[in-house]
Amino acid sequence: MKIKTNLFIASGLLSAVLLTSVPVKAQLKKANDPVYQNLDPSVKPGDNFFMYANGGWIKKNPIPNAYSSWGIGNVVGEDLRERLRKINEDAEKANAPKGSNTQKIGDFYYSGMDTLTIEKLGINAIKTPLNRIDQIKSKQDVLDVAAYLTTIGARTFIGSGVGQDAKNSVKMVLQFRQSGLGLPNRDYYYKTDARTTRIRNDYAQQHIPTMLKLSGLNDATAANAVFTIEKALADSSRNLVALRDPYKNYHKMPVAKLNRLTPNINWVNLLPKLGLNAVDSVIVGQPEYYVELDKALTQFSVADWKAYLRWKLVSSYASYLSKDFEQENFRFTGTVLSGRKEQLPRWKRVLDTENGLMGELLGQLFVKEYFPAASKKRYVDMVEAIRAAYREHIEKLDWMSPETKQKALAKLNAIHPKVGYPDQWKDFFALQVSRTSYAENVLNGRHWQYEENIHKLGKPVNHAEWNMTPQTYNANYSPSNNEITLPAAQFMIPGVKDADVDDAVAYGYVAASTIGHEITHGFDDQGRQYDAKGNLKAWWTPVDSAKFTQRAQMLVDQFNGYKVLDSLHVNGKATLGENIADLGGIVLGLDAFKKTAQYKEGKTINGLTPVQRFFLGYALGWLGHTRDEALANQILTDVHSPGYLRVNAPFSDVDEFYTAFGIKKGDPMWIDPDKRVKIW
Known part of the structure; x- marks a missing residue:
């Protein structure tokens, strides 16, 4: 993959390179x-x-204060974001029929810009999944709720997804990968250099406790348990180099064997909670991670796991909640990790979120206006x-x-x-978007993406599908x-x-x-x-x-x-x-x-x-x-x-x-x- 910038940017192609032969202009002005x-x-x-x-x-x-880097992608992006902004603002005013692409784009943008409602809702914007966590009473509840949170895009200890079988590329199969960490990867939990140690200490001693407190859990013991669980999972997680060996990250097995690998997790019962039925075999990328997860389920209390799942939910949705959540999330992820001094303007952040959730829907309107076939x-x-x-x-x-x-x-x-751009566009008919709640729209978008992925299980590979948007x-x-x-x-x-x-x-x-x-x-x-x-x-x-x-x-x-x-x-x-x-x-x-x-x-x-x-x-x-x-x-x-x-x-x-x-x-x-x- 070629990565030039962390920003998405869209293509107006008014300044695109012509790839047919271009006459040489010897007098081109410097x-x-x-x-x-x-x-x-x-x-x-x-x-x-x-x-x-x-x-x-x-x-x-x-480098502007709102960025951790600045380059050619950013420069193009500034111009093209303005074009996307116009598309969104026009859609917002269009009074489009319910269920249309224009309605979904306009209502999503409206909800993201409606800071009065966002502040009024506060943590209640994710009240439904929080209630599910609060009602946990047993280890089985921990597993069931973790499965539910996975379906709405919270980064839990379950790293599941449907993709092509690496050794039989015509088959779409269920795959499991290591997951569950809050810091970028395992090295952040164990490296002892001054820079990494400072980041880790901030994460464990300030960021996690602050976010849990904002969510209604003011408990230092709970915050410590969250970090301890993550560190245990990090211990069995593979590093960047180990993850690059395709053979060593391929372990196909029947579900029954996975059950034997993790005796405290009954996958036959848990898979339907993930929306996955009639699964006979899985590919496990890093089996040792799931062995460690199985042990951790017995080593830590139900209260510890409730705090962990609360943390996963809140940290996954902080950017879409009230200002106190958003600012603390940026302080750590934006400033401590990336060195940015201020956030992007809100309209840009909303566009970035929209593009990540429904970028191909936005892309359909974009290329129609700016990119000739x-x-x-x-x-x-x-x-x-x-x-x-x-x-x-x-x-x-x-x-x-x-x-x-x-x-x-x-x-x-x-x-x-x-x-x-794609010859076939994705169908966003099932995606529900309204002006009621920004966080709810994000939740619906993440759930839609999850459902779209798992419904590929057992079906032929769709070679017409794109994994990127035209405006990337x-x-x-x-x-x-x-x-x-x-x-x-x-x-x-x-x-x-x-x-x-x-x-x-x-x-x-x-x-x-x-x-x-x-x-x-x-x-x-x-x-x-x-x-x-x-x-x-x-x-x-x-x-x-x-x-x-x-x-x-x-x-x-x-x-x-x-x-x-x-x-x-x-x-x-x-x-x-x-x-x-x-x-x-x-x-x-x-x-x-x-x-x-x-x-x-x-x-x-x-x-x-x-x-x-x-x-x-x-x-x-x-x-x-x-x-x-x-x-x-x-x-x-x-x-x-x-x-x-x-x-x-x-x-x-x-x-x-x-x-x-x-x-x-x-x-x-x-x-x-x-x-x-x-x-x-």
Whole structure:
């Protein structure tokens, strides 16, 4: 997956990159040149290319108080949020028929902006699930209520969902994963460095007690029990690296075996409480977590578990309750964890929530107004240009056998691209939205999402379904579907008209940074373990697999050497898949660009050669900077390397980069030729 920002943004595509050939404009004004205007000429390309390419912009654009990072995605998002705001405000005033998309959008937005009602309701906005918790009297009640809370999107100790069977991708099966933590992952409960210790102490000693007190439970013992339960569950939870091994996170078993694994949990009785009936087998990602959960159910009292479930409910809904809940939630999650100094304006927060719950419904209205169907073809053409480049790369590999090459080519040819927006939209008929309560609308939306997911159990895989919305500034690869999803918004460059974006920049910004990146995910350390039909299956010869692993280890070692903050280094193993995809995307995008007229003509624009502009176009995709708090959180929880290293690190492995910018031995970005990583 390619993540540039935590914000959703939508695509108006009035400033989108044209992916068909664009005439080179030698007289393009420097102020309108999307790469020239961001340069910092005081930095040498060989010292820190990211800052050379983007430093001029970074100096002029400090991170606003409401954000933990600020970059290209945010800039585009500010403009596009305004367009979404107009759609919502128009829908709010439309007096649309009940049950229509317009009514649901307008009423949701109204309820989120109706702070008088939100303050009046306070904790009573979630009174129904709170009453369920208060009525718990036994351990069986604990399990039953946890199941109910799971169905309304509270983050309980049950991590269930329906998805494709990794070893039989045509089957939709019930899966269980580790869950139940309130901090971002297990490392936050056990690392002893000063930064993590400070966050953990705040969470346990201030955040949990404050939120429970606001909810009506002023009990230090209860707050301590919540943290103790979470720490016990964290002890059996896998870390970021361990979660990336698809074989070790695949344990298919009959429900009866799961019952034996957890003797205090009768799953035959509990599954119907989750809305799941006639389930005969499950896939358990991390069995040791459920073994520990089973033990914890006997170790902790009913009162302790009631406090835990109250905490899970309140923390999951705090952003949609009265100001006291919302502010404490932001103090910890926004400021302590991410370094933000103030919240976004309310209308933006409501839009973000709406997009997360009913984004495809919003997307239907959005693309109708702002994204013409004809634009799709441009992006499909570039996908095929990258696919053609990848075929050539595979055929020329000197380390892969003909047998594995044949299967790799078959998988490449089978990759299905989803571009722009869905051909089939989701049906939101069953979603209930009114102006009565914002929290209730969120609850209904989460329950609708849950029901939509579990109803896939046992049904054929819907390959027309999208897992992202058109207005998302992101893209991804699905190994089980062997497909890439490229939302319309991902192709935008802020403030630049289509005609002013030359192919060099487009191929760096789009073909390399997004399309080539996502296709390469099909052949990274995880994706390569799935065959052309999306099944987890060994299709490499053992020798080829060993050669790939040797080359990938070079990339692990390279990234392990990058120190980001204090004593924090990049985790080369955890970020390996993304780092392979970045490197693959760059070399594929460059080779595809070499077939364009602009590359062959070789004319400069504002003193920059076509190849220089390609590399600058790629760097533009990672334009931005991040607060230290958010950067530290990313290192511990994210499989993506920091943005600046997604430019500097892979460029140091690409020979053409050295030639294009005259990088010499002794420059900080220099890597000796025999140590440069070459995989695909």
